[in-house]
Amino acid sequence: MAAPRVSFEFFPPKTLEASFRLWDTVQTLAPLQPRFVSVTYGAGGTTRTLTREAVGTLHGSSGLNVAAHLTCVNATRAETMAIADEFHAAGVREIVALRGDAPKDSGGFKPHPEGFKDSCELIAALKERGDFTIRVGAYPEAHPEAADTSADIDWLKRKFDAGADEAITQFFFSADTFLRFRDRCAAAGIDKPIIPGIFPIENWSGARRFAQSCGTTVPDWLNSAFETAERDGRSDLLAIAVATEMCSTLMDHGVEDLHFYTLNRPELTRDICHALGVTPRVELRDVA
Template sequence: MALTTLYPAERGGLRVSFEYFPPKSDEMEAQLFETVRVLAAYRPAFQTVTYGAGGSTKARSLTTVKRMLQAPGAVPTAAHLTCVGATREEVDHVIDEFVALGVRHFIALRGDPPGGIGTAYTPFPGGYENAAALVSAITKRGTFEVSVSAYPEKHPESRDTAADIDMLKRKVDNGATRALTQFFFDNNDFERYLDRVRAAGITIPVVPGVLPINHLTQVRNFAGKCGARVPEAIIARLGHLEGVPHEHAREATHIAAEQIVDLARRGIRDIHVYSMNRSPLVSAVLDLVGFDKVDPDLTRNDVAA
């Protein structure tokens, strides 16, 4: 049964955005832009392109963002930016490069330590010390939309949630206009976090990040490094299906759709989806929820109209 029949009220007015990462090969590039084409049918509010620590994917990020922005009727595209492994001057130069391409929305992140998630972070000599400083560097250059990260289950390096919220407030004080959360699977964690954010006087939109589970083992490994928790109920639903791709995809579709619908019932209207550069599972989830869409074979001008 279609979820549009089950949940006619909750699906109205939902907005979606997508995260992509730069491709590493011609084959991956073709897959990415096919995914972008398919998911553009859902009229995303915006899409984002990630950026590696220390600019390790700088060239690919610039190329990908440029192609997305120059497409006819392009979806608004935000560029991720980090301050790991680079001086202030080098980061400022990258900001200028993105602005020259037409970027007006940045995702300002500290970035993972060079040694990877879980290793100690030390500010780069002569670099911006954290995401709050990076937000300030962006907003001093003009009027931009600046999204930042938020962590419903606490950043793995933070001593507690209060420290995370204090950092979020510093980012907002420096000009951040939206927070996009790390993915999570228990909406109660998000709601408790949002209550604490609002109690701290932070009023910017806090958009929940949803990760449809293409591969349970990979997601569990990644979640462990990020400080996110995969509930036992989800493991029970998916763990025995990893060798049965079609059944796994169907159950994963229902899990993500249920999460989005529950968020909608709690009053959330904006959802940020970590696409992993693949459209089938994301499309299945959004269709099940009942997101409006247009024919993906229309031109981008039609999509953006």
Template sequence: MKLPGKKGSQAENTPLNLSGSSPLQVSFEFFPPATEAATKKLWTTLERLAPLDPSFVSVTYGAGGSTRQTTHDVVARIRQETDLEPAAHLTCVGASKAEIEEVAHAYWEAGVRHIVALRGDPPQGETEFKPHPDGFSGSVELIEFLKKLHDFEITVGCYPEIHPNAHSSQSDLDYLKRKMDAGATRAITQFFFDPETYLNFVERAASNGVDIPIVPGILPITSYSRIKSFSAQCGTQVPAWLTHLFEGLEDDPATRDYNAAIVASELCRRLQYEGVKNFHFYTLNRADLVYGVCHSIGVRPKSSIIE
């Protein structure tokens, strides 16, 4: 199975670096659990992926800040009970500046030094972002505010296929540059399926003065219907070949996971050939598929981190 890309690409014949000293770095994103069973599953997932020695692990924020306390509890527990480096998502949605300041101070006091600063999605049932009357209008203001509070490491998001609310691809790049100038030190892309989408975006960003690392966000397909829904919300294009590959497999998890592992591994492999050394995985709190993809590109266990 091959992904579409540059004509004549040599990536399909490029050997992978499978040594224990692979130069690749990975990071993982999780969402906060809503039940006790989900909490156990999340911790099992962390235990499974921790030996891959991720550069950091991030925990998302629910729409409208709905998981604020749960996110804080999970991030604090990771900080206290493991050697993993946690990053906490923080958004502008449904929160005043005073509330965001309180949350940021709580993270700093818990030993969390890394924030993923985002504008955030509208609360469930709403389609447009509306700033809190006493809050921030977007992520640039949030980043500037956080940097004045503490010397956080700030990661931001970016959209290689343009943010759904952006007026143009150029204005989207201009806003990414503003986030960098405000203090962001890393950007992670929304998920995508064509390697050229990422490569072209990074090239355009660099030509517009964006010189922070832009890490590709990789989303292995655990459910095609869910991917279609996610893609519609964030503007990601789902190519016809992908639809054809996964059609009819919603009730065939073994075949679906097999295809998902191949697609994600080949995407990473193509990017690796182009010199990409960092990958961020949206895990959806599932370990095995992400672990398998990491294994296939040469990221192997180094030590047991969680005691």
């Protein structure tokens, strides 16, 4: 079986120490030759400037194909498209277009009076603006604001109809969750690539809270396994084994691309990729 193609998600650093961690993460994972790496926005657009700076630095110094997250939150259409134009002028041609999460305790997403009302409007504007590759979010389990999974599939179809090229899913803990979702998408007439999002579990209690907040099912067996592994000091071994087995199952069913949510902690992602046959092929070039 051929090794999968991989991509990685990073978040922009807020401190000098975090900047060093991001660069260490890039140095660790760049030799795996990812198709692209993405840089996130914070909730409510709180890291908009940091994201622009991180995208520019990575694009200019790492040799990686960098995808910038862009959201509709707390910005006018003109402001949002000005950021897209900055990315384009800097040579960045990859955008992850999202509605975005509302600021904490804001009572939910509310469009800016002069902004995009949803991700579909943003996607259509980006498609009209220039030669971007546009990726979007997809939800194998119901988004917390969706009525059900059918509503999520309807939204995904609208995103593709608006001009999106690929989708990246929210993370999940069972290969069957993704495979059933992929089948439902195909039945709905969606024929563009859907990349499964993989979340290596660095800290189980944090991962469980995160999963609960975004509607990801936590299997009882996984919770028990990590509780035992933490007592035995073998959490990392379990995390690698669980993710590797799930990715292998996905690959057995025709999945060729995997997107890893690294949380700027690269070691588990690297080890999982190695277990899947993704090994270093080039060295990160030196920065002058």
